[in-house]
Amino acid sequence: MTQPRPTPRPIKFDPASLQFNDQGLIPAIAQADGSGEVLMMAWMNAASVAETLASGRVTYWSRSRGELWRKGETSGHVQRLVEMRIDCDRDCLLVIVEQTGPACHTNRRSCFYTAIRDAAEVEFLTPEAAG
Amino acid sequence: MTQPRPTPRPIKFDPASLQFNDQGLIPAIAQADGSGEVLMMAWMNAASVAETLASGRVTYWSRSRGELWRKGETSGHVQRLVEMRIDCDRDCLLVIVEQTGPACHTNRRSCFYTAIRDAAEVEFLTPEAAG
Numbered sequence: 218m219t220q221p222r223p224t225p226r227p228i229k230f231d232p233a234s235l236q237f238n239d240q241g242l243i244p245a246i247a248q249a250d251g252s253g254e255v256l257m258m259a260w261m262n263a264a265s266v267a268e269t270l271a272s273g274r275v276t277y278w279s280r281s282r283g284e285l286w287r288k289g290e291t292s293g294h295v296q297r298l299v300e301m302r303i304d305c306d307r308d309c310l311l312v313i314v315e316q317t318g319p320a321c322h323t324n325r326r327s328c329f330y331t332a333i334r335d336a337a338e339v340e341f342l343t344p345e346a347a348g
Numbered sequence: 349m350t351q352p353r354p355t356p357r358p359i360k361f362d363p364a365s366l367q368f369n370d371q372g373l374i375p376a377i378a379q380a381d382g383s384g385e386v387l388m389m390a391w392m393n394a395a396s397v398a399e400t401l402a403s404g405r406v407t408y409w410s411r412s413r414g415e416l417w418r419k420g421e422t423s424g425h426v427q428r429l430v431e432m433r434i435d436c437d438r439d440c441l442l443v444i445v446e447q448t449g450p451a452c453h454t455n456r457r458s459c460f461y462t463a464i465r466d467a468a469e470v471e472f473l474t475p476e477a478a479g
Contacts, residue, residue: 227468246377246386253384255377258440270464303469304459305452309389311460321436328435329442333401337358338434 232266236308242278245310247320250299256320257328259286261310266301273298275312294318319345363397367439373409376441378451381430387451388459390417392441397432404429406443425449450476 237243242260249256259277261269265285268276275296279286289295296314303310321328323344330342368374373391380387390408392400396416399407406427410417420426427445434441452459454475461473 227466227470230464230467230469244375244389246389248386255379255386255442258375258377258435270467301464302460303462303464304389305454305456305461306459309459311386323436325436328437328440329433330436331434333361333432333434335358336361336401338361339358 230270232263232270234307235263235266235303235310236306237263238308240280242280243308243310245275245277245312247275247296247312247314247316250313250315254327255329256296256314256316256326259288266310269298269312270301275314289317292318292322294320296320361401363394363401365438366394366397366434366441367437368393369439371411373411374439374441376406376408376443378406378427378443378445378447380451381444381446385458386460387427387445387447387457390419397441400429400443401432406445420448423449423453425451427451 235243241262244258245261246258247256248254260280262278265276265278268285275288275298277286277288295317299313299315301310301312319326325342325344327342330340332339332341366374372393375389376392377389378387379385391411393409396407396409399416406419406429408417408419426448430444430446432441432443450457452461456473456475458473461471463470463472
């Protein structure tokens with residue numbers, strides 16, 4: 218007779234278990250909850266992963282400023298974390314977010330507003346009016 | 349009187365105009381057309397961007413093998429390109445795709461099958477049955 222398999226215990230998540238690149242960073246894709254729109258891609262380090270989970274406010278690592286980037290801290294365009302997901306190689310994150318205002322610094326809803334159509338670049342989103 | 353503004357001519361897309369990292373690579377996020385599900389993230393170089401656009405078959409750069417990776421060439425799990433998009437910094441791509449079969453090498457629909465819930469890792473997608 219085979220023993221019943223024990224219910225697997227949940228694996229406690231440890232940011233250090235992620236695969237960071239040689240700069241200690243991992244790409245994080247932000248996707249809007251509900252619409253599923255891909256809003257932006259930015260980078261996180263272990264500290265920003267931990268802070269995002271602890272605060273529920275999506276926090277990246279700003280490569281240009283070399284500091285934690287609490288998204289929306291100056292613009293008000295914050296991202297509330299709905300769920301963080303990890304890919305199979307543990308080297309990319311997907312954050313499902315509730316986005317306040319536009320995600321892009323150009324005031325567009327998404328950073329991916331340029332499409333390649335018939336070999337040409339086409340902008341298909343316009344900046345939102347200031348709130 | 350102001351002159352009517354001329355209709356802007358479309359900008360012809362040139363893969364060399366993208367911002368590649370110091371390894372000549374740019375991250376590419378694959379999103380399923382229709383459902384909007386984020387399937388995977390992989391890397392492209394200028395040649396794979398050009399081939400993806402020319403062939404309509406999403407082609408990445410395999411960092412482990414050091415060669416063009418025509419997604420699905422061995423598995424049959426190809427990605428037909430619906431549209432390629434560029435982000436505001438020109439350093440990330442979003443490819444909208446029609447995915448045949450699972451996108452993930454674990455046979456799951458998406459590579460992002462692990463969520464962090466209550467500080468623990470939870471797998472919420474199971475491998476698909478072999479076709």
